[in-house]
Amino acid sequence: MAQRATRLPYGVGSISARWIVSAVLLAVVAIAGWYGWSREISQGMIVTGLRNIGPMGGATWGIDVVFVVYFVGVSFAGITVAALIRLAKLTALKPIARMAEALTVVSLVLAAFAIMYDLGQPLRGIVNLFRYARPQSPFFGTFTLVISGYLIASLVYLYLDGRRDAAECAKAPGRLQWFHRLWAAGYRDTPAERERHDRASFWLAIAIVPLLITAHSTLGFVFGLQVGRPGWYSALQAPAFVLLAGVSGLGMLIVIAAVVRRTVTDRSHLPDEVFRWLGNALMILLLAYLYFMVVELLTNIYTGAERERDVTGQLISGDFAWIYWSSVAAFVVSLGLLIVRFVRKSAAVGLLVTAGVLVNLAAIGKRYLTVIPSQTHGTLLPYETGSYAPTWVEYIEVIGLFAFGALLLTLFAKLFPIMPVKDGDAA
Amino acid sequence: MTRKVLALGMVVAGFALQAVAYLFLATPIGKPTDVSFSNPRVPFAPVLFILGVVLVFLAALVYELLPDRRASRSGNEEG
Numbered sequence: 416m417a418q419r420a421t422r423l424p425y426g427v428g429s430i431s432a433r434w435i436v437s438a439v440l441l442a443v444v445a446i447a448g449w450y451g452w453s454r455e456i457s458q459g460m461i462v463t464g465l466r467n468i469g470p471m472g473g474a475t476w477g478i479d480v481v482f483v484v485y486f487v488g489v490s491f492a493g494i495t496v497a498a499l500i501r502l503a504k505l506t507a508l509k510p511i512a513r514m515a516e517a518l519t520v521v522s523l524v525l526a527a528f529a530i531m532y533d534l535g536q537p538l539r540g541i542v543n544l545f546r547y548a549r550p551q552s553p554f555f556g557t558f559t560l561v562i563s564g565y566l567i568a569s570l571v572y573l574y575l576d577g578r579r580d581a582a583e584c585a586k587a588p589g590r591l592q593w594f595h596r597l598w599a600a601g602y603r604d605t606p607a608e609r610e611r612h613d614r615a616s617f618w619l620a621i622a623i624v625p626l627l628i629t630a631h632s633t634l635g636f637v638f639g640l641q642v643g644r645p646g647w648y649s650a651l652q653a654p655a656f657v658l659l660a661g662v663s664g665l666g667m668l669i670v671i672a673a674v675v676r677r678t679v680t681d682r683s684h685l686p687d688e689v690f691r692w693l694g695n696a697l698m699i700l701l702l703a704y705l706y707f708m709v710v711e712l713l714t715n716i717y718t719g720a721e722r723e724r725d726v727t728g729q730l731i732s733g734d735f736a737w738i739y740w741s742s743v744a745a746f747v748v749s750l751g752l753l754i755v756r757f758v759r760k761s762a763a764v765g766l767l768v769t770a771g772v773l774v775n776l777a778a779i780g781k782r783y784l785t786v787i788p789s790q791t792h793g794t795l796l797p798y799e800t801g802s803y804a805p806t807w808v809e810y811i812e813v814i815g816l817f818a819f820g821a822l823l824l825t826l827f828a829k830l831f832p833i834m835p836v837k838d839g840d841a842a
Numbered sequence: 843m844t845r846k847v848l849a850l851g852m853v854v855a856g857f858a859l860q861a862v863a864y865l866f867l868a869t870p871i872g873k874p875t876d877v878s879f880s881n882p883r884v885p886f887a888p889v890l891f892i893l894g895v896v897l898v899f900l901a902a903l904v905y906e907l908l909p910d911r912r913a914s915r916s917g918n919e920e921g
Binding site: 544545546547548549550551555559560563564567568571572574575578600601611612614615616618619622626 | 888905
């Protein structure tokens with residue numbers, strides 16, 4: 416019998432010259448990032464722009480920490496969307512469930528790398544974290560829940576959710592058949608297996624939602640509970656972290672979904688309805704986050720604490736004003752685009768992608784403003800004002816991380832269907 | 843049935859391990875009087891907490907992957 420139907424869905428297993436060139440380029444940039452890290456390990460933190468707070472007039476947390484917060488934030492939306500699809504039965508969003516799960520896993524891996532970049536002695540840091548992590552510290556929750564529990568939960572969810580498609584793909588003979596068989600692990604798509612999967616993923620989703628709210632809140636507490644650091648100490652930090660995480664993650668998900676839609680031949684697999692949902696969700700989250708920003712700004716301006724006002728002054732009219740107002744502008748323009756799309760009641764993928772990119776740039780700016788100014792301008796002791804300028808090592812590390820993330824996602828899309836397989840798509 | 847019991851057992855054990863590791867092994871008990879209160883009471887207690895979290899989620903894998911004895915038996919009979 417002729418093996419006519421050996422093509423796997425969504426371009427899985429088919430590698431074009433263009434894809435190879437893209438993958439090689441991404442790999443080169445990722446390796447350049449690791450080269451930067453090797454400089455840091457071999458020569459010490461002196462190759463970075465990081466210096467002690469106070470006497471050395473610097474910041475001990477730089478752009479690596481900015482991107483830890485950013486990547487953990489991006490991971491939030493992925494698994495939230497996947498869990499909500501299951502819990503709220505949002506069938507319209509089903510096509511993006513897999514890419515959302517993959518985005519979460521990749522973002523958490525990138526966040527873990529960014530933490531390693533920030534540590535002068537990564538190995539010592541990891542061992543001591545396991546040995547001495549203090550339950551009283553928000554770091555305990557952040558690193559135990561986010562990097563371990565959250566990553567494991569996302570991997571388990573991604574794996575179990577993909578078994579049905581893996582079994583479907585394993586029917587097609589080819590180089591990847593062994594991989595799909597391994598993933599399927601004997602899954603035969605019987606009614607009993609489907610029911611079992613529905614039950615398991617329902618409870619998994621129920622367990623994941625509180626975990627991710629807790630995990631993201633503890634990341635906010637890392638900053639929000641520091642009484643002696645003006646600019647950080649705020650009850651709004653934790654909820655604002657969760658909201659901005661949702662904004663940046665949804666923005667990134669829109670961009671990825673649009674890229675996938677361009678690559679699949681049949682656009683009915685990723686209909687306009689998906690983008691409408693994502694656009695509406697992003698608009699609501701963005702509105703809520705902008706409200707938080709206004710409340711935070713007004714509270715800090717009216718506060719009696721002098722140092723608090725100093726830091727806020729730096730944000731709105733000082734050294735950091737260009738980042739602050741650029742971020743605000745990007746948020747406002749994104750909101751405008753989303754409202755235009757909402758009023759027109761169309762998918763307007765182009766507008767959504769622009770909004771998605773803008774909110775991510777703005778989120779990076781806001782994360783920078785959360786991490787840096789309070790260290791350089793927020794000391795309560797009578798030190799001179801500090802400064803922080805990242806070096807090429809830090810820049811290349813971060814650029815390398817983005818390339819590594821894109822490489823992981825593109826590799827995943829070549830190994831496994833990036834969207835759920837419909838009946839008849841495989842084999 | 844065994845599969846369900848095992849998965850449920852893992853969930854319960856995972857939550858119990860988290861509670862014990864966090865409240866009794868990691869959190870210093872009493873009024874902080876010296877520097878030792880900065881560390882967990884038992885070194886590596888955070889690892890146990892992480893294992894507890896991981897155990898809960900791995901229960902889902904056990905629940906789905908472990909073959910159903912009754913189903914496989916009836917499958918064999920049919921075969």
